[in-house]
Amino acid sequence: MVEIIQANAEHSDLIAKLAQRTFSESHGHSASKEDINNFILRTYNTEVIRKEFENKQVDYHLIYFNKTIAGFSKIELQCPNINISEKNITKLDRIYLLEAFQGKQLGVKLLDFNIALSKKQHQNGIWLVVWTENQKAINFYSKMGFEIAGAYDFKISETHTNPNHVMYLKY
Numbered sequence: 776m777v778e779i780i781q782a783n784a785e786h787s788d789l790i791a792k793l794a795q796r797t798f799s800e801s802h803g804h805s806a807s808k809e810d811i812n813n814f815i816l817r818t819y820n821t822e823v824i825r826k827e828f829e830n831k832q833v834d835y836h837l838i839y840f841n842k843t844i845a846g847f848s849k850i851e852l853q854c855p856n857i858n859i860s861e862k863n864i865t866k867l868d869r870i871y872l873l874e875a876f877q878g879k880q881l882g883v884k885l886l887d888f889n890i891a892l893s894k895k896q897h898q899n900g901i902w903l904v905v906w907t908e909n910q911k912a913i914n915f916y917s918k919m920g921f922e923i924a925g926a927y928d929f930k931i932s933e934t935h936t937n938p939n940h941v942m943y944l945k946y
Contacts, residue, residue, distance in 0.1 A: 777881065779888050782835035782847065787825040790835060793847055794819035797871035802937070805906065810932040834892065838872070838885050846872035848885050850893060856902050858925025858941045865893040867903040886919060890944070900945040904929060907938045920944050 782790060795815050803811055817823075827833050832852045838845050847869070854866035867889060872881055893901050904927045905912045925941035 776841055777884055778839045778842075779885065780837050780839070782837050784825050784828040786835065786837065787828070788821045789837070789844065790847055791819050791821045791824045793844065793873070794824070794869070794871060797846065797873055800874050801871075801909065801912075802906065805908065805937050806931045806935045810935050814931050833868075836885070836888065838881055840876055840879060840881060844873075845876035845879075845881050846870070846885065848889050850889050850901070852893065852896050852898060854902075856925070856941060856943075858927075859900070859902055859943050861899050861943075861945060863897065863899045864943075865889075865896070865898045865901045867901050870903075882915060883919070890946075894946055898946070900943055902941060902943040904939040904941055907940055913940065913942075916942050916944075 798815055798819060799811065805811070828835070832854070834850050836848050838847065848867070849869040851866045851868055853863065855862070855864060856866070870882065870885055870889070890901055902924065903916065903921070905916060906929065921942040921944045923940045924943040927939045927941050928936040929939045930936050
């Protein structure tokens with residue numbers, strides 16, 4: 776059984792822990808261990824996540840599989856991108872699943888859920904950034920209809936960036 780619920784500030788610690796683990800699982804080898812650990816501590820801590828709930832354009836959702844937490848998503852409504860001329864678009868900022876839950880169609884369900892939520896808010900499309908070496912994710916988003924719209928350098932540390940694709944799905 777799959778359940779998707781809207782998260783709130785009380786879920787900040789859970790989201791931070793999920794983000795730390797999933798980012799490490801998927802990107803842990805993309806930079807030095809020190810850079811990855813510092814990025815995770817700086818970006819995915821409870822206080823940073825809690826602060827994000829103050830932004831009314833941001834929505835976090837948790838996904839459960841058989842009553843066990845499997846991952847989460849974060850979207851930001853009305854978030855333009857310089858690579859996309861369309862107005863009124865949503866950024867899929869995070870869609871993170873624990874490795875143990877990948878391959879169970881949970882990513883599809885969570886993405887479809889967020890697309891429906893975005894459309895309900897009268898958005899014209901949804902975009903994201905994905906590491907160019909994460910072929911599994913690129914294939915997933917391509918199958919879901921996303922197309923590469925540009926490039927973005929994802930800053931891990933002062934001395935390290937990872938090349939990313941900007942991918943976009945127009946509704």
